[in-house]
Amino acid sequence: MGYKNDAAHCRVIGGGLFNVRLEGRGMVAFTSHYEPLTLMVEPGNPVYTDPNATVAWSGELQPEFVTDVSLKSFLEGEAANPFK
Numbered sequence: 493m494g495y496k497n498d499a500a501h502c503r504v505i506g507g508g509l510f511n512v513r514l515e516g517r518g519m520v521a522f523t524s525h526y527e528p529l530t531l532m533v534e535p536g537n538p539v540y541t542d543p544n545a546t547v548a549w550s551g552e553l554q555p556e557f558v559t560d561v562s563l564k565s566f567l568e569g570e571a572a573n574p575f576k
Contacts, residue, residue, distance in 0.1 A: 511540045518551020
């Protein structure tokens, strides 16, 4: 079984409220428990990473901070535990 660098299905989430959305063409580097990892990003297939794990990006990537939590869920307290 080989490894396929498939940015179309990549979402590296750290469980926080915010993530970094990288879109465009280039490479992103992020930390792991071992060596830092790199991933190619293609136009139309954004990659989401934890802001604390994102080390660097290159090329024409456009970073943007995003959240998956709505104001309603934040006010109802679901933001504290999104895995209920």
